Amino acid sequence: MAVKILIIEDEAAIREMVEMSLSAVGYQVIQAESGEEGFSMLNEHVPDLILLDWMLPGMSGIDFARRIKKDPLCSEIPVIMLTARGEEEDKVRGLDSGADDFVTKPFSPRELASRIKAVLRRASPMSSEEVVEVDGLKLDPLSHRVTANEDKVDMGPTEFRLLHFFMTHPERVFTRGQLLDNVWGTNVYVEERTVDVHIRRLRKSIAGSGHDRLVQTVRGAGYRFSSKP
Amino acid sequence: MAVKILIIEDEAAIREMVEMSLSAVGYQVIQAESGEEGFSMLNEHVPDLILLDWMLPGMSGIDFARRIKKDPLCSEIPVIMLTARGEEEDKVRGLDSGADDFVTKPFSPRELASRIKAVLRRASPMSSEEVVEVDGLKLDPLSHRVTANEDKVDMGPTEFRLLHFFMTHPERVFTRGQLLDNVWGTNVYVEERTVDVHIRRLRKSIAGSGHDRLVQTVRGAGYRFSSKP
DNA sequence: TAACCGTGTGACCGTTTTGTGACACCAGGC
DNA sequence: GCCTGGTGTCACAAAACGGTCACACGGTTA
Structure with a gap:
């Protein structure tokens, strides 16, 4: 990025x-x-x-x-x-x-x-090259790899970028628009609801190890990545 | 280092x-x-x-x-x-x-x-002349020879250099551009898709022993050499 | 309770990315 | 000259991805 x-x-x-x-x-x-x-x-x-x-x-x-x-x-x-x-x-x-x-x-x-x-x-x-880890969920930008308790996790490029952004900016709520700016890039025109779909896909791919709880919905505001409930 | x-x-x-x-x-x-x-x-x-x-x-x-x-x-x-x-x-x-x-x-x-x-x-x-070995796949830069579990493996010069580069830089994603810089040399102009073709040829030549799984595609990013799945 | 709003979810389909075989070209050896 | 092996490029096929939609769901408000 x-x-x-x-x-x-x-x-x-x-x-x-x-x-x-x-x-x-x-x-x-x-x-x-x-x-x-x-x-x-x-x-x-x-x-x-x-x-x-x-x-x-x-x-x-x-x-x-x-x-x-x-x-x-x-x-x-x-x-x-x-x-x-x-x-x-x-x-x-x-x-x-x-x-x-x-x-x-x-x-x-x-x-x-x-x-x-x-x-x-x-x-x-x-x-942007450092390994980030939260709660056993590990993302390595260099090898472009995500593991949950040492188990390989598969996801698409967009989900990867989204997760990387979340993990490097935890404990903070982002609106859909902010996520579009930071993960998709400025000057792209896509529906905000698209974010929901990718959140869904990200959650799905890390749900096997229960890490989907880290991606939290803040109703009326957006999404947050946090290890706290 | x-x-x-x-x-x-x-x-x-x-x-x-x-x-x-x-x-x-x-x-x-x-x-x-x-x-x-x-x-x-x-x-x-x-x-x-x-x-x-x-x-x-x-x-x-x-x-x-x-x-x-x-x-x-x-x-x-x-x-x-x-x-x-x-x-x-x-x-x-x-x-x-x-x-x-x-x-x-x-x-x-x-x-x-x-x-x-x-x-x-x-x-x-x-x-750069040390023998490298990963998972039974052995490359000897000196004798310019590759063996898979002691069996001889044939490949072209470019595939050899590509494999050598991969084996000395495992667990890391390289874009097609980076591979061109590091394997082809920096002052050549070839299409990035050429990398795909040589990846294909490399995989083919080491597929007999199942080592083609070591050469991994990272969609949207490039290729990676890794013994992990 | 019913209408409503925001979010979850599965599916669809066009687009992008990658795999793959074929081919033309070049250089070196015969 | 004529092979021969190696290389880069292309066209097409296959697969994955991304954005959008329609509808489901659950909580809130009137």
Whole structure:
């Protein structure tokens, strides 16, 4: 699955440049031009990294970072601050607020890309390649394999991606729309009820070992993956 | 363990390109932008190969190579020199200094990767010439022979390389593109479906002993070699 | 209790992906 | 030249997958 990066930056020129250079190296870029928009984006997408402008209209970057880090659901997402030259003294405050790195404007696409790579490596070593396990249900992205208590589990590609997303974002409810965005990908047009069907197929394939209880329905909201009842 | 490559090159652009393209095919890349930094890196990492820029600020590439080769701890590490066009006549001197190969800038990632592969194969025959065996299926790179429970197995050269790659990288899914890169070589252009055909031929040739089950299709992802079902 | 809403479920069918045999081409040996 | 074995590509077949629908079910509300 492609690495998602959310950029929150009010200058459209910078957003566009970042979008172009990062998507060229295989990242999926989601844009927001204000803190508020950034938060609403977080409801749809769960990015792997956030690029955050230091000076934002309305909510400042540092406020945003603090709120992010307080939210247990998002606190793990690494943040890179974009600062203008001459704000050096502010770096300390920025670090306190939980930013993982700083890039000073103007920056080259290359520099940004290498910082991103470094931060991602540091923050979660190969997050998308790590084996995830919940309650005896194990998913190995590298070998593309799912086992329930060492027994092989079969499922289709979409179910696999869905399960992978769930297992890497447990204990959180996702609406059907959010699941479509994160598992199917943005700009696809399919019925929301399609999610139900794939949930059903996923449950069926992991039901043999009783793990279907991990995929929970939250009526009126969506679905959740959780080991708690 | 991943193959480590140390690149010593002052131009960040080239370093980044190399880093990206090599890490994409599974190498671990360590960067240094000067000879001095290169030496300090050698104290931390023992790379399997060194990419060395011909023209370095301060200590030149050739000086570096000479010092490397004098050090008994590092003298075995193969060195590939990166030279700019028009330095052809210098190649002789370079060879005297112990470089194992040359790559002329500008070079393509594919070319570099295949040179690296060739040099590593030449330099350390140990790892890639060891007999591998999985489940009674034995491949001997030295005698270029495959046996299934002591019975001889026939296959074409490409199938042999494919099987060798699979057996040295089991339990992991490879896309058709990755297989093309790793088995065919990086600078060839062939249809991805060609992989399917060779998978088919490989399966056919090892099917007599039932070993075709080791070559597994992962729908939507690629192929995997595994002794597990 | 009946209508209603959201979700579960099985089935359908077009599309996509993979398996498979055949063929043309190339290089090397005779 | 003429085989021969190996390779890449193609066309077709087979299988799996994905999205949609219709209907069933169960809880909630009027």
